[in-house]
Amino acid sequence: MILDLTDEQRAFAAAVDDFCRREAGTRAQRDALTDHGRHAHHQDTYQKLADLGYLGVAIPEQFGGAGGGMVDTCLFLERIGYGLLPVGGFATSAIVASAVQRSGSEAQKKTVLGGLTSGRTFSIAMSEPEAGSDVAALACRAAPGPDGGYVINGQKTWCSNAHFADAILLVARTGGAAGDHDGLTMFLVPADTPGLRVSGIQTMGGKEVNDLYFTECALPADSVVGTVGGGWWQLMAGLNVERLILAGLMLGTAQRAFDDTLDYIKQRKQFGRPIGSFQVLRHRIADLATEIECCKLLVHRTAQLVDRDPAKVLPRESSMVKLKTTEVARETALAGMQMMGGYGYASEYDMERHVRATLVSTIYGGTSEIQRDIIGKTYGL
Incomplete structure (x- = not known):
């Protein structure tokens, strides 16, 4: 993917990928960590990320973090989403940390920002x-x-x-x-x-x-x-971060659902040839790949805008990125289930988990309908 990332950011993404493969690279590992998908967060795994310094990617250095921005956060979320790493507590913790960083006292910043870097979770x-x-x-x-x-x-x-x-x-x-x-x-x-x-x-x-x-x-x-x-205005100031965090996570999930589907249709044979060679599936894959690529550009472009001016509220862009990425993730997972047939529905495979994870993404953090309404209002409607 062609994005304006530094060498350090690319190395960071590769390191997170390696961690995900090592800790949760097999279905057996993920089942053990999540009690067969019943839990979205495994604290020991989360603590390992904290010990490596990854959880503090966007936390200021004075609180033990790396001092990065939203591009770094989205990159991290994308990779743990793709790697199916069961650290569901990170997204809400990062949202809380962002709110406290903007509005909290020094003592609260030490508790939350410092706490996140050391492996604490927040809701x-x-x-x-x-x-x-x-x-x-x-x-x-x-x-x-x-x-x-x-x-x-x-x-x-x-x-x-x-x-x-x-x-x-x-x-x-x-x-x-x-x-x-x-x-x-x-x-x-x-x-x-x-x-x-x-x-x-x-x-x-x-x-x-x-x-x-x-x-x-x-x-x-x-x-x-x-x-x-002043809570309402503090909430409004945090919309960029909250919606980007959700979009970054779903971007990784969408790409994983796509890759899982692609692997399956290349191997599964019917009527004497791989089912991916049939035009109907080949075209569906082409459409999904194009949509995901659009989401990558939208997520990282919006994150760059936030890093350029963290105090500026971007109601149109933040709603667009949340709307587009979550809906593409949902459609990718549903299409993957359809292309995999009964295997996509079976709990033996990851696709049914992708479906469950992406269905709710268009609801939490502001429904798709709310995002569309906000976007429309930014055009004076």
Whole structure:
């Protein structure tokens, strides 16, 4: 692929590829690490990445990181996605780290940014039973508590990785009523805080997401991330990073689904020849390859724009990259399953996992419908 990468970045990508092959290169290894696909995160593997310095690829050097940017992050995500490495906690941890880096106190930066580089994981609690795409409808409330702190009451849902996270970035209402953008505040909540209960939600993807219940959960004043009531604007400032992180991961997954499909149709024979030699499959492969190449360019170009001006919000570009890459990943996995026939549906092969992973990617982090709406609005519609 022709991208504007440095020699160091290419060497980094090759090193991550080598790690993935060594740690999770076979189906037997992946089954052992994930309990046959039921868990998306293996902490020992994650810790090995931390020890090698890979988790801190975009963390400033003063917090133990390598000081890289979004191009480096996307490159790392693409390679672990391709390598099927079970470190699902990285994406949410990187999103939390980015939010804390922009808005957090020095103590919070040491906890989260330094924590990520050393192998800690973090989660985000934003969605609620009655507030998903409509973030302004959040009702989980943080009321004034003793000693200038806050008391949290309410429920959060679909919180990825909260069941093993060290701390959770909570978005709660400190003022206004449901429907107001103003009055939202971010808090950093240690996972062992009394009054917080985590309850897993069973999904077709295994154990990934959770309900969070806050009951008289007391937090100190210094748990506020950024400014009280400024959570909405802090969320908006993080859209570039969140959507690029999801796109980078799905770019790697799409390429892996494509390569797995290509290997299969080159070997599988029907009617006396490889099924890939039939025009209908040959053309389908051509279309998918072209779409994935477009996604590569879009992901890395958008990442370069963010690195050029990290403070600039790119609503159009970040929505485009999330929309396009997740939908191409989904279509690639579904097409792969179709071309592999019954073998694509069988749990013996990785394709059914690719399908499960990519189906949900068009939902989390803002649905495809929301991304299209945002893109349309940037054109004055």
